Amino acid sequence: MFDPAAYDRLKSRFARIATLSEAGAMLGWDAAALMPPGGAAARGDQLAVLAGVAHALVTAPEVADDLHAAGTPEDPWEAANLRLMRRDHARATALPADLVEAEARANSACEKIWREARAASDFAQVAPSLKTVLGLVRERAAALSERLKLSPYDALMDSYQPGMLTADVQALFDRYEQFLAAALPRVEERQRKSPPPIRLSGNFPADTQEKLCRSLAARAGLDFNHARLDRSLHPFCSGTPSDVRITMRYDETDPVQSMMAVLHETGHALYERGLPPAWSRQPVGAASGMAAHESQSLILEMQACRSDPFLGWLSTELVAAFKGAGPAWAPSNLARLWRRVERGFIRVDADEMTYPAHVIMRFRLERAMVAGDLAVEDLPGAWAEELNRLLGISPPDDARGCLQDIHWYEGMFGYFPAYTLGAMAAAQLMAAARAVVPELDRALAKGELAPLTNWLHTHVHAHGSRLDFNDLLTEATGRKLDPAAFEAHLSSRYLS
């Protein structure tokens, strides 16, 4: 049974909701990229009202009727679209409006205090606010858990990467822990035997870096008729499929970081740009979750652009742009700078091998917090213990410990796993692409990314959310998420 009239009403409604969410995305970009500080309070209200209007549109009584009446379309895209509408509706109606509001207020208050606490490197300052945030997150998790028949933590994780369950993630992460414990000392041993990388010295004007970043993004296929590149405190990619906004930050003492950062954000941007236009503003037309998104940034940044062939090409670009000369500018040294493995305190600065350790510890800690097994005041101690267990180091202070990431302080619990699931998926997709696109590495050696991005377009971007994460990987690579490709990639890059 399928009722096209009911389904069409739903499509219009969800298109309006998505359009409001586009407006919110642009306003969020503006807030991060260029809003004067005095505009913050009003902007918070604007986003809250937009969210409230969208929530009211999803939860309106007639939606339940139409979702029921619509039945089951035959077309697989329409069937998937309706399934995702039902999912959105179930999630939205599971939460009482006053909880949604209380969370918005608490998260925004906590985030503000977190900024000060981080600057002062003093967790105690923000602990009471984090307690409030966590209390509300647990309420949300409980409400979603009941509705979705998932465990509370899974119900949270499901909002970022639908379909992934704790048990699967736990198994993947346990295996990676073992891999890392064996591989990391060996990589470090190899690095010790190689010449240490020489840091570039000099001044590298932000404008020159920006020009290079823009040309890299364009070369990767980003159409600046539908995109902007601006600056902000932390690089990110936001906006809408027809108007993607990337922001970057430039360290004038080091041009090495920004090249990779822009390729990372371009990977996100290409995913948004490549979503199926026929399903624009429909749930099925959106990206298939945050792990899928991260796979697209990491396949560009880590898999393709940190590969030997591409780094060879990129080195000459960098040398030309900055007229670099001397041993620090030798391609072999640049490659060592771009691919240094190091046990560090900061997740966002981590190399691809130790990065999962940062994610694994957060996954354990946030699960314990959501379960009520770890009290907020015990977080710094638990953090130190986990970091020590996984990487054998201890954070020197709270700022480089449990205050470093914004996520928990704005109520995002269950997000972290997506980073590492994405890294694993990126390796798996890259292996699959290499197997069927023979010219891929030859193209990379000429700085050409089209053979890869075309394959990604067909096998990932163009699917929207029709398939969930594991089904997407199965169609593209022949199997669901399998960490073997990621381990093989790391072994090959760092141990062979």
Add this chain to the structure above:
Amino acid sequence: MFDPAAYDRLKSRFARIATLSEAGAMLGWDAAALMPPGGAAARGDQLAVLAGVAHALVTAPEVADDLHAAGTPEDPWEAANLRLMRRDHARATALPADLVEAEARANSACEKIWREARAASDFAQVAPSLKTVLGLVRERAAALSERLKLSPYDALMDSYQPGMLTADVQALFDRYEQFLAAALPRVEERQRKSPPPIRLSGNFPADTQEKLCRSLAARAGLDFNHARLDRSLHPFCSGTPSDVRITMRYDETDPVQSMMAVLHETGHALYERGLPPAWSRQPVGAASGMAAHESQSLILEMQACRSDPFLGWLSTELVAAFKGAGPAWAPSNLARLWRRVERGFIRVDADEMTYPAHVIMRFRLERAMVAGDLAVEDLPGAWAEELNRLLGISPPDDARGCLQDIHWYEGMFGYFPAYTLGAMAAAQLMAAARAVVPELDRALAKGELAPLTNWLHTHVHAHGSRLDFNDLLTEATGRKLDPAAFEAHLSSRYLS
């Protein structure tokens, strides 16, 4: 009778509406200032959905009940607020939703064609679209006319400057026509007898001009913690009271224009910044119409900053910024450049004396179009005739004739009078301020605007929309809009 509960419900609702409109303002700014062209279609949808949601909030059935139940508050601010809510509601419910939508579509289509037609200087290209737009405008005017008991044209004008009627405007404009007919030849005669202004020659980098503009805006009291200055094709001021966005354009062959343009936009910005915070997001907390707004930009640009004392100060700033030397940089020549009266084709380039002629002819033409007395295809001829009658010149082509302004092509009929009403009000306010703030001109000679802007804050900005245009002027100056001050100002500046 006053029902505070009903009134409070209305206040919450109108605050939400205003917050949505803030979101729209920021997205509109983004579209004009920096959006990549490929984002235009999606942006149009975002703005349309926001407008649709706001319209639904004003026209919801419970609003009529609450407006009725609320009765009459004793507090004059609350009484004014409720009056304005009733006005918004009457206007919104007068228009059928399908007319609002049809206008949005037609205006957006016509505006696009207008851009091409203007580039090609070919009115015929856009005439059919303008016909559609005008047809819908006339429908809107008829619907509003019936509801508001105003003539159709007055009902349109009322949406930009409430309270002004055709009869009043006609009388003011007739008088100005006579003044201009007598004064303009005399001014031209005097100019012929003075040395002609020497254009500055050289290259004046946009960055240097921007720095100077920023410091002028700050000096006039604009707090950049709550404001930005960016670039766009046409200068404008937009944003929200806590986050004002000014855009400018810089002609690198001429730094004279941008100084005045930024002071103009800063006048608008200070009005928004100075609105009463206690009534933020309430109808009574908004600016009191477009003529009032224009009075604030023009009192800064034309009255204060083109005055002898201020130009004296500004000349030295300009000379210092560009290291100018030679007779072109003499303060007397700069003043001649900044105060040149000339019969021209382009409204936005016009001096303050001939500017009203451009407005008067548009007022006549748009009234005739709305009344059905002037057909779209006859517009170029009527334009030439009117321009010739008022300024004795004929437009050399459509681009410099009836294609020069965007207003009609995006459905704005009834807006033009606000420019000249604002200019007249600015002169009247300046005369009143001078009378009670003795240090005003001495301060201008030092580049200090605070004595003027403080007075404006108290007598204009802080009133929000509590008073309509003429009542505002009466409280501030002792009488309603009276063109005598404007004529006296022009005579004194250009004829004495």
